[in-house]
Amino acid sequence: MERSMPADSWGRMAEWYDAKQGDTGDFWHRTLIDPTFLRVVGDVRGLHVLDLGCGNGYLSRRFARGGAKVVAVDASSPIIDRALVRESREPLGIEYRVADAARLEFLRAGTLDLVTCHMALMDIEHADSAIGEVGRVLRTGGRFVAILSHPCFDQGPSSTWLIERLFRATKVWRKIERYREPFADEIPWEIAPGQIVTTTGYHRPLSWYARVLRGAGLLIRSLEEAWPTQEFVEGSPQGPYVAEIPLHLVFEAIKV
């Protein structure tokens, strides 16, 4: 099996991330991120699907259970090891690969019906090359569905909520900076009290995605902003804020 990319911070928290997402996704995924994403993905029965940046593969497994033939790719070898443990417990015929999303030469051009990328595009260093590869491996009419941190409202640590308490009301603002400029930033994950692992996140403005998708022969058909479920609004301290300002963008692009 291929090796992990150097400086694999995701691998250093593979066990924690696998336990966090489990087989259904964590609270944020289940109640905020996934419902809009899965609605755009739709029925996958009979489709040949690539799940790019698959993590522990909980969505790859969902697609396989839904009748798709799935190949799942992640750059982190320890993360794929966790997915393989789950595959050995419940064989679903998923083909897991350790690979950089920017280099998918093991997949033939024009062979896939659907590529999904779930909360990984903003973690992929060479996302332009990765999107180029998505355009190459999709058949004409095939779909690329991705959900990512909203480029306008969530740039990792350099964006935050600003809550202003007025006489009768509370106003919610979202502070962002350097929107136009692509940049990399360190994202801290507290995997145990006081134990922080940092990964690198990449901010790119919305127009960057539209341009790179178009360059890869992918035309945006739908653009959605993940709607929080009632469970999220009531169960998360950020629920009422996210009900006002979305933190996640979903797009569906068609290979022309």
Ligand SMILES: C[S@@+](CC[C@H](N)C(=O)[O-])C[C@H]1O[C@@H](n2cnc3c(N)ncnc32)[C@H](O)[C@@H]1O
């Ligand atoms: C936030 S996790 C999302 C994982 C999974 N899709 C989920 O939603 O649970 C981001 C994933 O992207 C992977 N990743 C980062 N850079 C990558 C690259 N260049 N190629 C493939 N995967 C990459 C990481 O290893 C990590 O598993």
